[in-house]
Amino acid sequence: MNTSLYRELGLTDDEYNAICGRLGRDPSYTELAMFSVMWSEHCSYKSSKVHLKTMPTKGDHILVGPGEGAGIIEVAPGVAVAWKIESHNHPSFVEPFSGAATGVGGIVRDILSMGARPIALLDSLRFGAPDADRRTPYLIDGVVHGISSYGNSIGVPTVGGEMVFEDCYAENPLVNVACLGVVEDRLMHGRAEGPGNKVILFGSSTGRDGIGGASVLASSEFDDTSLEKRPSVQVGDPFTEKLLIEASLELIRAGLVVGFQDLGAGGISCPTSEMAAKAGTGMRVSLDEVHLREPGMEPFEVMISESQERMMMVVRPEDAVRALEICKRWGLEARTLGEVTDTGRVEATRGGVVVADVPAEALADEGPVYRRPSARPAWFDEVRSAPDGSGAPDDLNAALVALLSAPAVASKRWAWEQYDHMIFLGTIVGPGSDAAVIRLPGTGVAVALSVDGNGRFCLLDPYEGARLAVAEAARNVACSGARPLAVTNCLNFGNPEKPGVMWQFAEVIRGIGDACTALATPVTGGNVSFYNETKGRAIFPTPVIGMLGVLPDPNDALAAGFVKEGDAIVMLGDTSPFDFGGSEFAKVVHGSLGGRPPALDLAAEQRLHRLLDAARPFLHSAHDCSEGGVAVALAESAFGGPTGFGVELGGSLQPHAALFAETPSRAVVTCEEGDVDPLLALARNQDVPAQRIGATGGTMLDFGVCSISLDRARSLFESSLPTHLSGSI
Amino acid sequence: MNARVGIITFPGTNCEQDCERAFAALGGAPVRVWHGDTTLPDVDVVVLPGGFAHGDYLRTGALARFSPIMDAVRAHADAGGTVIGICNGFQVLCEAGMLPGALRKNAGLKFRCKWVELKVENASTRFTSRAGAGQILRIPINHFEGNYYCDEDTLETMRADGRVILRYVQNPNGSLDDIAGICNSSGTVFGLMPHPERACEALLGSIDGAVIFESILDNARVSA
Numbered sequence A: 001m002n003t004s005l006y007r008e009l010g011l012t013d014d015e016y017n018a019i020c021g022r023l024g025r026d027p028s029y030t031e032l033a034m035f036s037v038m039w040s041e042h043c044s045y046k047s048s049k050v051h052l053k054t055m056p057t058k059g060d061h062i063l064v065g066p067g068e069g070a071g072i073i074e075v076a077p078g079v080a081v082a083w084k085i086e087s088h089n090h091p092s093f094v095e096p097f098s099g100a101a102t103g104v105g106g107i108v109r110d111i112l113s114m115g116a117r118p119i120a121l122l123d124s125l126r127f128g129a130p131d132a133d134r135r136t137p138y139l140i141d142g143v144v145h146g147i148s149s150y151g152n153s154i155g156v157p158t159v160g161g162e163m164v165f166e167d168c169y170a171e172n173p174l175v176n177v178a179c180l181g182v183v184e185d186r187l188m189h190g191r192a193e194g195p196g197n198k199v200i201l202f203g204s205s206t207g208r209d210g211i212g213g214a215s216v217l218a219s220s221e222f223d224d225t226s227l228e229k230r231p232s233v234q235v236g237d238p239f240t241e242k243l244l245i246e247a248s249l250e251l252i253r254a255g256l257v258v259g260f261q262d263l264g265a266g267g268i269s270c271p272t273s274e275m276a277a278k279a280g281t282g283m284r285v286s287l288d289e290v291h292l293r294e295p296g297m298e299p300f301e302v303m304i305s306e307s308q309e310r311m312m313m314v315v316r317p318e319d320a321v322r323a324l325e326i327c328k329r330w331g332l333e334a335r336t337l338g339e340v341t342d343t344g345r346v347e348a349t350r351g352g353v354v355v356a357d358v359p360a361e362a363l364a365d366e367g368p369v370y371r372r373p374s375a376r377p378a379w380f381d382e383v384r385s386a387p388d389g390s391g392a393p394d395d396l397n398a399a400l401v402a403l404l405s406a407p408a409v410a411s412k413r414w415a416w417e418q419y420d421h422m423i424f425l426g427t428i429v430g431p432g433s434d435a436a437v438i439r440l441p442g443t444g445v446a447v448a449l450s451v452d453g454n455g456r457f458c459l460l461d462p463y464e465g466a467r468l469a470v471a472e473a474a475r476n477v478a479c480s481g482a483r484p485l486a487v488t489n490c491l492n493f494g495n496p497e498k499p500g501v502m503w504q505f506a507e508v509i510r511g512i513g514d515a516c517t518a519l520a521t522p523v524t525g526g527n528v529s530f531y532n533e534t535k536g537r538a539i540f541p542t543p544v545i546g547m548l549g550v551l552p553d554p555n556d557a558l559a560a561g562f563v564k565e566g567d568a569i570v571m572l573g574d575t576s577p578f579d580f581g582g583s584e585f586a587k588v589v590h591g592s593l594g595g596r597p598p599a600l601d602l603a604a605e606q607r608l609h610r611l612l613d614a615a616r617p618f619l620h621s622a623h624d625c626s627e628g629g630v631a632v633a634l635a636e637s638a639f640g641g642p643t644g645f646g647v648e649l650g651g652s653l654q655p656h657a658a659l660f661a662e663t664p665s666r667a668v669v670t671c672e673e674g675d676v677d678p679l680l681a682l683a684r685n686q687d688v689p690a691q692r693i694g695a696t697g698g699t700m701l702d703f704g705v706c707s708i709s710l711d712r713a714r715s716l717f718e719s720s721l722p723t724h725l726s727g728s729i
Numbered sequence B: 001m002n003a004r005v006g007i008i009t010f011p012g013t014n015c016e017q018d019c020e021r022a023f024a025a026l027g028g029a030p031v032r033v034w035h036g037d038t039t040l041p042d043v044d045v046v047v048l049p050g051g052f053a054h055g056d057y058l059r060t061g062a063l064a065r066f067s068p069i070m071d072a073v074r075a076h077a078d079a080g081g082t083v084i085g086i087c088n089g090f091q092v093l094c095e096a097g098m099l100p101g102a103l104r105k106n107a108g109l110k111f112r113c114k115w116v117e118l119k120v121e122n123a124s125t126r127f128t129s130r131a132g133a134g135q136i137l138r139i140p141i142n143h144f145e146g147n148y149y150c151d152e153d154t155l156e157t158m159r160a161d162g163r164v165i166l167r168y169v170q171n172p173n174g175s176l177d178d179i180a181g182i183c184n185s186s187g188t189v190f191g192l193m194p195h196p197e198r199a200c201e202a203l204l205g206s207i208d209g210a211v212i213f214e215s216i217l218d219n220a221r222v223s224a
Helices: A003-008 A013-023 A029-038 A089-094 A096-112 A135-154 A213-217 A226-232 A238-253 A269-279 A299-304 A317-329 A360-364 A379-385 A396-405 A455-460 A462-479 A499-518 A584-590 A602-614 A629-639 A655-660 A673-685 A710-725 B016-025 B070-078 B088-095 B152-160 B209-223
Strands: A062-064 A071-076 A079-087 A116-127 A158-165 A174-183 A198-203 A259-262 A282-286 A310-315 A333-341 A345-350 A353-359 A427-429 A436-439 A446-452 A483-492 A523-529 A542-551 A568-572 A621-624 A645-647 A667-671 A690-696 A700-702 A707-709 B004-009 B029-034 B045-048 B082-086 B102-104 B112-120 B136-143 B147-149 B164-168 B179-183 B189-192
Touching: A003 A013, A003 A029, A013 A029, A013 A360, A029 A269, A029 A299, A029 A353, A029 A360, A071 A483, A071 A523, A071 A542, A079 A096, A079 A116, A079 A483, A079 A542, A089 A096, A089 A135, A089 A174, A096 A116, A096 A135, A096 A174, A096 A238, A096 A259, A116 A135, A116 A238, A116 A436, A116 A446, A116 A542, A135 A158, A135 A238, A135 A710, A158 A436, A158 A446, A174 A446, A174 A483, A174 A542, A198 A238, A198 A317, A238 A310, A238 A317, A259 A269, A269 A282, A269 A310, A269 A345, A269 A360, A299 A345, A299 A353, A310 A317, A317 A333, A345 A360, A353 A360, A379 A455, A396 A584, A396 A629, A396 A655, A396 A707, A396 A710, A446 A462, A455 A462, A455 A542, A462 A483, A462 A499, A462 A542, A462 A602, A462 A621, A483 A499, A483 A602, A499 A523, A499 A542, A499 A602, A568 A602, A568 A673, A584 A655, A602 A667, A602 A673, A621 A629, A629 A645, A629 A655, A629 A667, A629 A700, A629 A710, A667 A673, A673 A690, A700 A710, A707 A710, B004 B016, B004 B209, B016 B029, B016 B209, B045 B070, B045 B088, B045 B209, B070 B082, B082 B088, B082 B209, B088 B102, B088 B189, B112 B179, B136 B209, B147 B179, B164 B189
Parallel strands: A079 A523, A116 A158, A282 A345, A483 A523, A645 A700, B004 B029, B004 B045, B045 B082, B082 B189
Antiparallel strands: A062 A071, A071 A079, A079 A174, A116 A174, A198 A310, A198 A333, A259 A310, A282 A333, A345 A353, A427 A436, A436 A446, A446 A542, A483 A542, A568 A667, A568 A690, A621 A667, A645 A690, A700 A707, B102 B147, B112 B136, B112 B164, B164 B179, B179 B189
16 A cells, blocks of 8 residues: 555554554555544554553442543442543644534533433633733634533533643643533443344434544644644534433433444544444444435545544344434434444445455554653753742732732633533532532532643643642542542643653653542543644643542532631641742742742641541631632632631741742631631641631731732732733634 | 423423422422423423523524424413513523514623522512512523513513513623513513523522512412
């Protein structure tokens, strides 16, 4: 075969030779296209597999770990949830509205494929500085509108997330979407059991949109021609997705579904090969039966089209008619493509001619595995010895104002008011707090959900940065009244073929693994996004941790906002004056990014979580201290409630360290004045430093050494993002 | 006997479960009704819930008005039965001509999901009898097309007849005359953009929505 052809499809010479060796012949064009998507980085995890295997994935409450559509966690006896995060970075840069919308659609189908009703979405978004160039506001507006348009229409609330701005994401925005589902009737698996069973494709028609969309875009770097790939981005149809959700759940309730999988990257190639490989069976499908959107599609296009809103199910022959009827009542196209075989092969025919006949395992499981060279990059020592931005500011008040107005800190209301965050009557704590708290319908249980990452910390030390991200996500969940239980992660990195990037990746995996082991929060799955580079410049290594916690009683939910005047404010945890490396203060006040990230003691972190749990009956509010330190945490608590506050942070620390250092394992909580002593006693028992620092009340954010009126601070905080975006959109 | 509440589900409707749960918790007896049916079961109240009927791809409510069930909904109202359209349901009722006016895209051209305050302008309707005149209700909105418009004569007539039932305290979407909810001339059909079903439980932030739903349940049996 002509070398330029397989290279154009993204396969290397060695990979092509491996395919020929496995088949014992040259692949047909259709087969080659199938291998190219199934063996792509995006689908095969060929560069990450050896590292991912080292993460902790087991726990008593983990029913399904990595490798299926989503992790499954038992949050209470008989109550199982599906939890997964996925990236749609590359498509969202090329076409922000559709890229983000289909990112939502894709993760929702992953959850659905497990037999779970999707009930909550969270987004972790990263862009360049909002006013750095003309394209960034367009990207921000497009991505937020895409999420809003799709999520609102399918009726799944978007309950939280994060939005971060950093120059390294200007030409490589990150769009990571997490989804939670509740298993309604029974758990589904992507397995094609039972030769003779029928294979049904249902949902949208199959078109030329997204031929090699996600798999091609996400498996190479960007350059000046990337925007020409716009036609490779799929277009979403949320109306069909909503019908797909309802029809799928009805099919499952009716007991008709033997095996179930969504179609995402890789198109029809993916569920046919993966479901057969998992069950040790084969599958024979006729491409003549695929409902096409346009005439004249080539067999390879039909096999790898990434048209959205499609699912594949395996049903017993006697149930096929009923299954097709249910789809029809929901207005969905459904066709029987063929059947499960015992050959171990995926066979596809068109007009009676075999166009593909390959071992299912070769496509699904036997992709290349690379242990890519890894080396600490040369620039690393330079960054570590650069100033950490810990110097005292000229003016504390000015520093406070600058931090509250910094886009990364300021209110994201502009975005989350565009999302339906209330549907399903489960949102007890919505966007703008530490974690979202969601009551699970039909149960007495609630879960807390948080997505967190910190690219700056990971740049300065990928191992420590990853541990910090896990700790912060868990702390957010603990501050919401929940016990951290399980993690899903989205790993966003540059080009894995560069040893420096691979070193960052390996270090991050080691950090996540250690932190998840220490906090007893196993990793249940996730997604790797490599090649986040444009013109040779990589993003900061950015693992995003999706933490799930459980609240046995939804009434125990806590929010970050103060509840009333006259409450005591208690600081939990100690502040270290050295924790400025990678901080928001260092960036905003000194323009510095250097030194070491804050030091984390995971045992202290866990003691804080246990204290928050034990002290729950005393607490009126709780808020984790992260970007901007205690000062920003207290200000946010005031914005979330009806009152200002007065505190004295004192101690031996310099004022700016007490206010702005980003020492982990800290939280600010409020309680009745009369409960301060028992709370402090509890903290001593749990070995957590704690002190009363002041009280709520008044109309000022009064830190003693500096102050600002609540009204002015709120106005800075609320107007920053809209102001940065206005005029440019 | 509990008031029977028929909840219409169009393809793309997504607030049917929430309405069902809220009415059931307040003592109503909800029953789902598929948009393709041509007759209503024996119900006292018809609810057109929020969502994106038929995807709202053409214009909100523009296709749903042609759904087979709509003739029966109209007949139910004509016979004195209660009909309430919430959000997308309000848009459908306007498109169907059962309420005057139209809902345009929000001023600002953004979807808005947020808590708002509503003033009860007329507390002597079957939808607001549990409220005090001028009472402020805290209920969330969730829409892109909630910017109410009608011609001047219609507005004058509605004002004079007390058919502007709810007004926004702070207008979130550019609605004419701050209108959040109106009823038809016979007082049987009520359309509103805010979502009362989302404000029927203290844990979710407000119980003010129950004022509207309980009024409807109180009056359902006498009216039907």
